[in-house]
Amino acid sequence: MTTLSDLADAHPVIGRRWSPDQSSEQKRILCLARDALDFIFATGQRYDFEDFFKRPDARGLPRRGGTSELSERMDGTKRFFEKVRGEPELAEEVAQSQAILDAIQYIESTGQQEAFAAFQQQVESNDPPFVVASFDTREAAEAWLANHPHPPDPASVLIANEFHDVVYDRETNLRRLPRSRALKWYLEELVEKEQPVPVASFETLEEADAWWRAQSEPPGWAWVRVGGQIYMAAYYPNIQHRALFPLSLARPG
Template sequence: MTRLSDLANAHPVIGKRWSQDQPPEQARILGLARDALDFIFATGQRYGFEDFFKRPDSRRPPPRSDNAGQREFMDRTKRFFEKLRDEPESAEEAAQSQAILDAIRYIESTGQQDAFAAFQEHVEANAPPYVVASFDTREDAEAWLASHPHPPDPANVLIANEYHDVFHDRETNLRRLPRNRALKWYLAELEQKERPVAVASFERREEADAWWRAQAEPARRAWVRVGGELHLAVYYPNIHHRALFPLSMSNGQEEVRRKSPPG
């Protein structure tokens, strides 16, 4: 049976075949395989995925998607990895290829093609780490987690616009929301990869928040300047949430300011 750990270990079969000068179709196939693995993690479907492959009907042909273009490339990706599975360079590559095929089958069989397509757009935009929910306060998040019949695991949520992990152990029913550094690492990497250029400037944070909320069709992310400091404005369409993150979070300055006593 394929487990979540098998998906985590399947990336090398993709990386081994990835190159800068590869044909566009191969890049799209390998990218789809990578995103299929990551989608299940990012959306917190550990137990749903593992339970699916315990069912006797898990190997039945999945229903066909209405999106012909997406269906075609999912089929091409399956054929690519079926060949690697059946003519592997090693037993390890055969197992990795099968894990990718199982990830795609799970997405198709559970009718998540549209959600997966939206996740691919998120990845293509190099947007911040994916989140499944947002809460104004810790108390709201704790109440949500306590009452959730099947909490997502693993997954990210925002609490007062700070990233937290969702942890749920089904055997013990242990549920936790520890903070993580996903956004800090993302901002640091983003700053290295691109030169931040603000599309708008504001004196006060309230003005920037109002401007971002007023955007009818916001980009996934955009740089703005608030009081002389760069912020990343982010839109999470899956949860209809908008946030502004100071770039200073990338080096811990924002965290230091929060913990420091007032002047």
């Protein structure tokens, strides 16, 4: 049975086939495989995924929904890794390829192609780390976690616009919300690639927040200046949440 650990260990088979001069088609295939693995982690579907593959008929279940374009790309990715599985460069690539095939099978058979396509778009746009929920206070987040019949794991949530991990162990019913450094790492990597250029300037956070909330079709993120500081205005379409993150979070420490 393929487990979440198998998904985590599957990335090397993608990395060994990635090259700067690869065709655009191979790049699309490898990106889809990577995103399929990451989608299950980001959306906290550890137990759902593992329970799905406890079913004896799991790998034979039909596809549910999805656009023809995405279905074709998923089919192309499956053919690619079926070939890799049959002719692996290394013995461990058999299990790694199967994990990718199972990730795609799970997404298709559970009817999550639309959510997966949206996730791919967020990855392509280099949007802030994915979150499954947002809360104004720690108390509200803890109440949500305590009363959730099936908490997402692993996953991230925002609490007063600060990142926290969701930790849930089904056997012991352990439930925790430790702080996460995912946003700090993301911002550090982003500013290494490009110089932040604000698209708007404001005197106060309240003005910046009002402007960001007034955008009818906001991008996943944009830089703004508030007083003398740079902020990232972020939009999470999956939960309809907008946030302002200070770039100072990327500083060492």
